[in-house]
Amino acid sequence: MKLEEFLKLVANEFGPGGYEQRVVELIKKNISKYSDSVKIDKSGNLIAIKRGNGKGKLLLEAHVDEIGLVVSKIVSQDYIRIHMVGGVDFKILPGQRLRIFGRDGKIYRGVVGMLAPHLQKSTERNKAIEYDELFVDVSMNVEKPKIGDMAVFDVPTSEFGDGLITGKALDNRSSCAVIFEVFKSLSKIKHEVDVYALFSVKEETSGIGATTGGYAIEPDVAIILDVTHADVKDPTAPDIKLGYGPALGFGPTVDKEIFSDLKKIALDNNIAYQLEPLPGRSGTDADNLQLVKKGIKTGLVSIPLKYMHTPVEIVSLKDLKETVRLLTSYIISLNLEG
Amino acid sequence: MFLNELSPISGVSGDEKRVREFIKKTIKDKVDELYEDKIGNLIALKKSKFSSTKGKFAFFAHMDEVGFMVTKINEDGKLSIQPIGGVDPRLLPGKRLRIGDKNILGVIGFKAIHLQENKTDVPKYQNLSVDIGMGKKSEAEKLVNVGDYAVFDVPFEEYDSHLIGKAFDDRGGCSLMMDLIFENLALPFDVYFAFVVQEEVGLRGSGIAAEEIKPDVAIVLETTTAGDNPELEEYRWATHIGDGPAITFMHRGYVVNKKVYDWIINTAERKNVKYQYKRRTAGGTDALSIAKRLSGIPAGVISIPCRYIHGPSSVMFKDDYHITLKLLKVLLEEGEVILS
Incomplete structure (x- = not known):
């Protein structure tokens, strides 16, 4: 399966924090043939191993969970209320169609309602509609969703524009697709280190999966894969653009040596990259993984992404491919023996 | 029907x-x-x-x-739009549009929640734009024209008792x-x-x-x-x-x-x-x-x-x-x- 096909497949799947089983199973099914072993741990993380010559342990980590919504109240047969799981801007919700995954295994439809302009008072027009006032129409379901059921946006994943992909959950299924592609290439390449892939759960809510997964694996080196804001028009924001390669993070949560190794690999192999200064914490699983056990050396590679946490996130296929090249070259170069 | x-x-x-x-x-x-x-x-x-x-x-x-018209193609390749008929701008963030006779996909992005200073600022046409995945005006102009019409890109759905569309x-x-x-x-x-x-x-x-x-x-x-x-x-x-x-x-x-x-x-x-x-x-x-x-x-x-x-x-x-x-x-x- 091609990188973009795999990305579409996993981005369309349902998996908000705590309910990642469907995504985890989907990745497991596809990555098994490129791995020496795969297992799902107690926390629900997926761990795939591709053995080298046992000369050290490298961890590639990406969180599989996405932002979502949870049914918080039943108003009537026709209406429910929702709240966010991870950071979901209420301003993107009106008019949105939702897929609600019942814990009973059924999938329900929801439509986030919005009063038509004809009936709005002028005083209501200039107001953002927050969670307390948002309502979801579930009238079209014969059976109804229940409190605690989780929902995600129902939007397709589409290729468009100049080699771009738009859809939901590209944060962080893009990174999952990159690791999948790295494993595919490792099956044809000789490498010394054992490579562990950790597809971790519950990042958007707190980062539990990376901590527990990292604890079990105890790698010598860990590379965290996540997404980062691209094309931000803020004078103090780093100059990260879509289509200019992965962003290499550096700052307190990133090991200096790993950062400079990655940068050197990129330069030596003519791989496009960008720099992401991270004053303070990174807001990724790197922050958690660095402090596991007696500390783990972590690097951070981020895929530029626009409109994060919306149903129309955008990534560049070129950035994904360059990230695959960077990681593959890094793995080949690595020998952690002694 | x-x-x-x-x-x-x-x-x-x-x-x-x-x-x-x-x-x-x-x-x-x-x-x-x-x-x-x-x-x-x-x-x-x-x-x-x-x-x-x-x-x-x-x-x-x-x-x-009701729908939209492309009123401007900006230097960064994004499109400015205005409504045709009454479309509440609060419906626009995070939606997909189909633009012009070639049905070009465009998305209405919105500043990520992490980067917003005031989370209750109301979306307005003046600060919304349509991203067609082209980084420059000259590239965007190959796909769309000023004056192109646009509609929401959504499917029709039929359920036992209700319709959505x-x-x-x-x-x-x-x-x-x-x-x-x-x-x-x-x-x-x-x-x-x-x-x-x-x-x-x-x-x-x-x-x-x-x-x-x-x-x-x-x-x-x-x-x-x-x-x-x-x-x-x-x-x-x-x-x-x-x-x-x-x-x-x-x-x-x-x-x-x-x-x-x-x-x-x-x-x-x-x-x-x-x-x-x-x-x-x-x-x-x-x-x-x-x-x-x-x-x-x-x-x-x-x-x-x-x-x-x-x-x-x-x-x-x-x-x-x-x-x-x-x-x-x-x-x-x-x-x-x-x-x-």
């Missing part, structure tokens, strides 16, 4: 050609006359089989939907007229069906069609706002879903002709067809522009109630549609009353 086919078609006011072509192609063998007028209205005639008929009856529904206002009315044409009813008089343009930009097409047809009585078929949601007190609802067609006694600029209004209500009562009143007088329909034509055409308004019209995900209750269709059929059977 043709709503499944009508809803996905792009047909913003002034750009109704695809809707018109679909209707034309579908009904052409079912009508006695079919023509397009100067402004783009499509007019169909079903003749009565009886030799002496008392006059002309006409149904009207508008083909156009865009443009139900007023493809619902168009679908009702197509159903009536396909019913092959024994009409007691000639019936015209006017699929009109430019309703959403000020009721502009229907008057021309009325001038062409010169009907003795007209009924406008609409899809109208249901207010039955938990954020709106019941006293503010205009209609609600589940209780059949909404009958208008008055709306902006037009008190419905008393004879026509009484005829609709009395027929529904006598034939035991469920109906509700449209309980607010805000908003207008083509009945106003029709009533101004000739020496005053008596016009009535019957609407399918529908939630979230003018948005990407309107919700219609199928029974409401079918009960509306039933009311129209009994009105045709009883139409002699109004034409005599």
Whole structure:
């Protein structure tokens, strides 16, 4: 399966924090043939191993969970209320169609309602509609969703524009697709280190999966894969653009040596990259993984992404491919023996 | 019902050609006359089989939907848009659009929640733009033009009891007229069906069609706002879903002709067809522009109630549609009353 096909497949799947089983199973099914072993741990993380010559342990980590919504109240047969799981801007919700995954295994439809302009008072027009006032129409379901059921946006994943992909959950299924592609290439390449892939759960809510997964694996080196804001028009924001390669993070949560190794690999192999200064914490699983056990050396590679946490996130296929090249070259170069 | 086919078609006011072509192609063998007028209205005639008929009856529904127009292609390749008809800008963030004749995909992104300073700032057209995935103006210009029309990119969905989609206002009315044409009813008089343009930009097409047809009585078929949601007190609802067609006694600029209004209500009562009143007088329909034509055409308004019209995900209750269709059929059977 091609990188973009795999990305579409996993981005369309349902998996908000705590309910990642469907995504985890989907990745497991596809990555098994490129791995020496795969297992799902107690926390629900997926761990795939591709053995080298046992000369050290490298961890590639990406969180599989996405932002979502949870049914918080039943108003009537026709209406429910929702709240966010991870950071979901209420301003993107009106008019949105939702897929609600019942814990009973059924999938329900929801439509986030919005009063038509004809009936709005002028005083209501200039107001953002927050969670307390948002309502979801579930009238079209014969059976109804229940409190605690989780929902995600129902939007397709589409290729468009100049080699771009738009859809939901590209944060962080893009990174999952990159690791999948790295494993595919490792099956044809000789490498010394054992490579562990950790597809971790519950990042958007707190980062539990990376901590527990990292604890079990105890790698010598860990590379965290996540997404980062691209094309931000803020004078103090780093100059990260879509289509200019992965962003290499550096700052307190990133090991200096790993950062400079990655940068050197990129330069030596003519791989496009960008720099992401991270004053303070990174807001990724790197922050958690660095402090596991007696500390783990972590690097951070981020895929530029626009409109994060919306149903129309955008990534560049070129950035994904360059990230695959960077990681593959890094793995080949690595020998952690002694 | 043709709503499944009508809803996905792009047909913003002034750009109704695809809707018109679909209707034309579908009904052409079912009508006695079919023509397009100067402004783009499509007019169909079903003749009565009886030799002496008392006059002309006409149904009207508008083909156009609300949408957007590309007003500027910016240096960064993003498009500025303005609404055509009333589309609440608060519906736009995080949505997909289809733009122009080439159906180019565009997305309306929004500043990530992590980066927002004031989370309650209201989205406005001035600070929204459409991203078509091109980083430069010169590249974007290869895909879209200033003046291109755009609509929400959403599928039509059918469930056991409900429908979800865009443009139900007023493809619902168009679908009702197509159903009536396909019913092959024994009409007691000639019936015209006017699929009109430019309703959403000020009721502009229907008057021309009325001038062409010169009907003795007209009924406008609409899809109208249901207010039955938990954020709106019941006293503010205009209609609600589940209780059949909404009958208008008055709306902006037009008190419905008393004879026509009484005829609709009395027929529904006598034939035991469920109906509700449209309980607010805000908003207008083509009945106003029709009533101004000739020496005053008596016009009535019957609407399918529908939630979230003018948005990407309107919700219609199928029974409401079918009960509306039933009311129209009994009105045709009883139409002699109004034409005599």
